Amino acid sequence: MRIDAALIERRLDELYAIGAQPDGGAYRPLYGAAWAAAGERVERWMKDAGLKTYRDAVGNIWGRAGGDGKSIVTGSHIDTVRHGGRLDGALGIVAGLTAVESLRKAKGKPRRPLEVVAICEEEGSRFATSFWGSRAIIGAIDKPDAEIAAAMRERGLDPTTIASAARDDIDTFVELHIEQGRVLESARTPLAVVSAIVGTAHLEVTVTGQPDHAGTTPMDLRRDALAGAAAMVQAVESIAKSLGKPAVATVGKLNVEPAQINVVPGTVVFTVDLRHADLGGRRALEERIRSLCGTISEERRLGLAIRTLQEKAPVAMHAEVRALLARAAKDCGVQATDMVSGAGHDAQILAARCKVGMLFVPSIGGRSHCPEEATSPEHLLLGTKVLTKSLELLAY
């Protein structure tokens, strides 16, 4: 089947221009002006492709082609982080739309309903929420907070009707996304079928020592919160390494008090982001980190408090969908690799209500959430081809 590679690139360019920032990248926050303009553009493309469109209560945009029974859905989110790149989210929408369009041209009306969706929000792009669109689709939003409700009303959406966005008639959701890491590039592999989306825990660790004069306090009389925290940062890294892939653990933020050049640090607060593809692994990682931080703080007579900021369980992709995606890749002449997604995606939410699967294409240099985010045109085309084949296998 012919896929128009130039059309994919053109549509990606068009979306990327909406919400372009003066200092690089695009920003399309939920219910903002750029978000609304991007939605209108996508809806017009859907209509031009002959799809029946509708918007649900939270502003997810759906484009549907005939058939009976439960739907086969593809798509991604339309919002972006600040200074976001050209592909995160946008690729899933553009590739999904182009795939459905190509299928309808070549094969006519699908046997089952085939839908493309532009999900309104996934990134936490504006409010203290994320997966807003997919959570609405599974009926998991009780009531929006006042700030989000006001923003919805400004866009002509009625926050009292959110429950109506829930769907129980989706059979399968498949999404093409960029990897956002360097695994595929390093392995020179053009395509992956995602096996699971990692579970994440965010911890906040507070280390308390004693602030002292850096000149008048001998080394043996110190209780240096930063020296202790540094030992813990080292421990976080070595525990993740020793547990092996796909365990990762990251200290991304670290604040020192009183932060004076000539004062021994009295307090350090740092965060730990830890991820694993299965819950047992994630818990083992967390347990070892907590235990070693405890040992370090005792040895150094430091205070220690560890608070869980957030916990998300790992989500396995559906075995049938994984097999189907792998078969579609093979049909396109590619041996896809299996990989765990270290980042979160709407599929992990939608998995509560339907079968889910994802395809990854390589990210150049692993860059994402930045203007440098890029994937080679041949990889974009290959991903779209395999997505098209998958939708054909599912809906025709």
Added chain:
Amino acid sequence: MRIDAALIERRLDELYAIGAQPDGGAYRPLYGAAWAAAGERVERWMKDAGLKTYRDAVGNIWGRAGGDGKSIVTGSHIDTVRHGGRLDGALGIVAGLTAVESLRKAKGKPRRPLEVVAICEEEGSRFATSFWGSRAIIGAIDKPDAEIAAAMRERGLDPTTIASAARDDIDTFVELHIEQGRVLESARTPLAVVSAIVGTAHLEVTVTGQPDHAGTTPMDLRRDALAGAAAMVQAVESIAKSLGKPAVATVGKLNVEPAQINVVPGTVVFTVDLRHADLGGRRALEERIRSLCGTISEERRLGLAIRTLQEKAPVAMHAEVRALLARAAKDCGVQATDMVSGAGHDAQILAARCKVGMLFVPSIGGRSHCPEEATSPEHLLLGTKVLTKSLELLAY
């Protein structure tokens, strides 16, 4: 000789009340209103004690009692850090004045000129300068910057006459100061004769890695600037420990970029404050730290840049003065210990032009530069007694 312990405490209370901050401690920044009020109070005490007072070009306040030849001087600085304590600087002025007053009452006119000085600035309390008063006394100030000059004029001082503050007629400067650390308290020693003031170097270390997604970047593909910096912080601590006393090294500030919970740190900038009583030791400390940071950055494929922000050579106290202070302590029935000062003091500046020596009394809990700064009344009295005896040995 009788020393009025209650008078010492009362004078310390009076000074501490000047510049009292609503949220604790006192603040008497150079040429500020509280600074001026404190100076007037000290000058009145000097006059009441029968001393001839004068102010030099930068606002150091001198109180002099007769005699011929080069002067014996005691005193300390009158400025404070923000939220400063009751004793840092203030003790040296109050004890010096009380000592001279007691000597004149008991022994009459000294053989040599005996002076008490309230040095205008030492702490870096207001401007990007420190040791302002003592640097003027040794003739080391060329020209004040515009901001300081303006502040001087507001206090009726003429910045074009700073050179006139230089003195070449001081024989010996002795100062009583609080230790500002926990060494004496830990050793249950009531008094120390300072052997040297440490040399200090301040380094700024920049570690450059690569910012990456905390979920999508496996541990083996990372160049984590914070994990590297943590290894360096550990190295700084262990090198200082292994070199032994009086080496100290402190990482007091550490900033992470981009400081997001789910992003591998791309850049870390931290400071190192390192001190030693002799220049060879200070250099060895710095060399080992630089070398180990280099090794760590190479092993981890991180960029490394180390910049020297400041360097001060160690200053030995004068051997004759040390011996005299020790003898005075013995005469007062105390075996003083020798110790290195980890903090800077005016004596390290004045050493360029005269013999210098210092006495330390214990700081409770080692606290200093904060409202909790305290020394027991008996230690304050003992320190003043030994200072008085020293001045008697020097000037009578």
